[in-house]
């Protein structure tokens with residue numbers, strides 16, 4: 001961008017800031033700043049929790065949050081897959097504005113620039129201790145990662161004081177935890193090497209040695225076999241550092257609880273990103289085989305247990321009354337995501353996306369309409385909110401909560417929706433853009449899917465493999481593929497009837513709005 005463009009951008013961002021709503025910080029015990037716990041789960045669909053209508057799952061802790069907090073029915077992730085969704089949630093910038101933000105391999109470079117504000121950096125500026133525990137998947141390093149040395153930039157360069165995480169997904173190498181800048185439990189005599197282009201080392205792979213697998217693959221996932229499960233990508237070395245899949249949930253939860261205990265005397269942000277319920281589904285013994293809808297539901301029950309432990313820890317540490325807890329998920333549900341684990345066969349009548357069409361990868365509501373609960377005893381009245389809110393709004397809303405200005409030019413799509421998040425207003429955003437392989441825009445009533453609008457500054461054709469995964473998922477949803485689809489979300493939340501032809505003026509209005517949002521560079 002040239003200098004004039006940059007100044008214009010700053011001016012626009014300033015104007016956007018000036019129009020953001022303001023709300024006084026609610027009174028807190030002893031006038032203390034509230035702690036903030038954001039729980040961003042993985043691939044949990046709108047219908048996957050009992051409090052959102054799931055009758056086969058056992059989610060008492062999350063249901064408890066919903067019962068004594070605010071349960072949202074029109075809350076969104078930015079995108080129908082993880083990387084863009086997490087990028088947007090943390091930075092307050094729609095991922096589709098940028099090139100190259102798609103599901104990342106485990107050795108991809110950091111997508112977020114260290115100059116970009118994030119929820120963590122803004123709260124750190126407000127005096128918060130900031131911790132990340134869980135899945136990352138927004139890239140690490142600046143082009144080449146030495147897994148045996150210092151791994152940076154990463155979460156610590158983006159505002160987190162303390163970060164215990166894994167690089168990408170549980171089905172991608174390297175299958176190791178990182179604490180701040182270093183792989184945990186790495187034996188220097190057994191160095192780690194990772195490749196996403198060719199086999200590295202001599203360990204068996206899912207492709208060459210399928211008889212060694214304890215969980216069969218159904219698609220992709222034919223790289224290095226780690227602990228009986230073959231992953232995406234190849235790795236060698238780092239044997240002492242490799243995780244046990246069945247222990248990921250408890251390891252992350254223990255770290256989250258330790259962070260709370262350690263920081264209970266000061267305001268803190270805990271950004272807790274459990275790997276559940278992403279594949280491979282490998283719940284601990286206490287949950288394996290116990291649910292009424294297969295191993296995928298076992299991991300939902302496990303996730304609920306993890307949330308319960310965090311809530312218990314807040315109580316025990318004496319900070320529960322002064323903590324805003326937000327629970328949500330990064331993208332919609334998928335039942336078979338590349339491993340044959342019987343999830344489809346045992347699903348029964350469980351409906352992962354609830355009343356919505358589609359799921360992970362799709363532009364239908366199932367892809368981005370998320371379970372979303374805010375809870376703050378004494379400050380948020382229990383109830384249900386239909387306000388239109390997005391995870392992209394978290395940055396500005398949390399900044400407003402703690403009276404910390406968002407740096408100029410930062411978080412261009414993040415609106416201060418604090419009144420809605422605290423239940424003081426039933427009105428959220430006017431419009432919101434949804435992202436999958438194409439874009440959609442919705443307002444209070446209407447949603448337009450515009451297949452000519454693709455993510456990215458310079459939209460690229462889909463990579464072949466992603467395309468295959470998307471097409472497979474689409475088959476199950478009778479994918480209509482009209483260039484323009486208009487749905488009346490009020491009367492047709494399941495997006496069954498494309499009414500574009502009957503309402504050309506609404507199609508036109510929403511198309512223009514999407515064009516405008518794209519052109520102006522901010523919401």
Ligand code: NG6
Pocket residue numbers: 042043081082083103137169171219220221232278279331337338466469
């Ligand atoms: C896909 C993987 C899927 C999952 C997804 C990322 C295959 C066939 N599918 O490419 O298993 O890992 O990427 O999920 O390899 S996400 O929630 O992190 O976006």
Ligand code: CA
Pocket residue numbers: 042043081082278330331
């Ligand atoms: Ca995900």
